[in-house]
């Protein structure tokens with residue numbers, strides 16, 4: 333991994349929130365950011381981030397920010413604990429991790445549970461009674477259609493479980509906190525006005541970050557911010573919003589089905605510069621968000637999901653990343669590969685500029701060019717992203733270089749009429765991780781005689797390299813009888829979810845199976861030194877790289893006389909690109925930074941003495957000659973970076 337530390341000008345400190353007194357009966361030392369470690373600011377005036385404010389215990393059990401005794405935590409945990417029977421309240425108060433409490437769960441007839449980041453704890457052996465639930469629900473606002481309620485002027489969220497008659501029989505009481513500093517890892521993107529889409533699993537801290545972004549934009553950057561607050565989670569319950577949103581204004585949403593209408597209303601009635609919205613989940617909401625983006629308004633939103641790939645695969649939300657369409661490649665490319673190839677492409681501009689995958693409260697993956705990430709995923713390359721972390725010595729940015737260079741196994745739709753398949757390969761997404769091929773390239777046969785598959789592999793001289801497996805989850809490809817797989821949707825779905833390509837044949841004869849195995853081998857792996865067990869190289873990666881170079885030459889270098897910087901590639905692929913460039917009698921140079929190497933095609937005619945073939949490039953790889961600070965970013969040289977696939 334390349335570890336890159338970046339510095340930014342230090343931004344002004346966030347103004348503190350207004351003071352609110354805690355009930356004096358609760359002697360909690362309150363922290364705004366209890367789970368974030370306390371770091372000292374990096375030295376010098378150009379440090380990248382400021383850090384979460386950490387609230388400390390004062391000697392007199394009041395709660396202070398730094399040295400200011402008047403600033404008190406606004407998580408107001410006491411208001412939440414008032415929902416509990418007295419003895420449970422005391423249990424939480426006595427718990428050593430009380431400041432990190434995430435949720436309290438009360439289910440009728442069961443022991444109450446407190447959830448901490450470190451795990452769950454039973455608060456009592458006495459099961460929760462109907463009376464306990466009544467006591468709790470009588471103190472919260474009305475439950476909406478989404479079964480959520482709040483406590484007025486706090487950020488806590490109470491979610492109900494009902495029986496079939498509608499009576500509440502269980503409660504999940506989540507502590508809401510305004511955590512100043514929780515969005516510091518995104519401060520630069522917020523400041524430059526990027527539209528941000530945050531995704532992450534439930535409870536990872538999305539709402540907390542988005543709330544803080546709303547506050548930063550309104551207070552620090554003086555923007556007109558409107559929050560569309562579907563279940564009052566960002567601004568808290570009640571008509572006066574929680575001070576955690578700073579000067580941002582918020583629109584409440586009568587019921588979640590009308591969220592998309594309120595989004596449009598926010599734009600039309602309140603002249604916002606920024607719109608903040610938690611949980612875009614439906615197609616209508618995605619459409620409303622995209623309309624807003626087209627009007628040039630900065631959007632900050634969250635969506636459920638773990639990776640950007642999840643969004644790309646979600647038919648309701650794919651619109652947020654530009655929409656996905658399938659395109660059949662031209663005859664030339666198809667005949668060169670001996671396949672008819674359909675690829676998936678982004679349909680239009682993405683609603684958001686940046687995508688942020690929230691890994692934990694202290695770690696984010698930032699895709700600062702969301703469109704490029706989507707294009708990479710669709711064309712089978714690992715996307716470029718930064719990992720931003722709050723490390724023990726301060727915030728760090730890591731760029732996982734190695735992963736960027738790995739090309740994933742097949743990622744595209746392919747069909748091969750030659751061996752009579754009824755349309756092979758239906759899926760279109762790469763695996764997140766490169767599989768080790770130490771045990772060979774593993775094929776799972778479905779509905780096809782394994783004996784025929786083994787025989788075909790042997791006849792093709794691929795034994796030892798391609799093997800069959802009984803375990804579909806470890807397979808690199810699926811070889812299936814078309815009639816069988818059509819009847820088993822689950823197999824296809826599983827393969828899709830795992831990024832395992834499916835090749836189908838119409839019949840089970842050895843001839844057809846052999847053709848299918850050959851197509852699979854051609855598409856996927858395994859050339860060059862496969863027999864000697866050396867580096868295996870994906871043919872499709874090579875084809876993409878050559879296509880990228882050819883397009884660069886034909887569309888930019890020759891007609892416009894401009895140089896073009898190609899994407900970073902591995903050594904054998906760069907060698908193949910060089911051969912192609914030289915066949916056009918053009919000059920090239922290698923550009924490298926750390927371990928990334930790419931080629932720049934120059935608009936100069938090569939003479940045979942210069943840029944002499946392989947020896948030179950191998951040398952270039954040895955010493956990784958750096959071409960200066962700008963490295964692979966050729967923008968200062970007017971170098972255009974091409975998208976890898978043709979329009």
Ligand SMILES: Nc1ncnc2c1ncn2[C@@H]1O[C@H](COP(=O)(O)OP(=O)(O)OP(=O)(O)O)[C@@H](O)[C@H]1O
Pocket residue numbers: 364365366367368433434435506507508509511514532533534535536537538539540541693
């Ligand atoms: N930086 C932080 N420091 C301390 N606690 C935090 C931080 N971020 C979030 N939390 C706490 O973690 C819990 C979950 O946070 P939050 O509600 O923001 O998550 P979420 O991802 O929006 O969840 P969901 O998807 O279920 O709505 C809350 O109790 C919140 O107070």
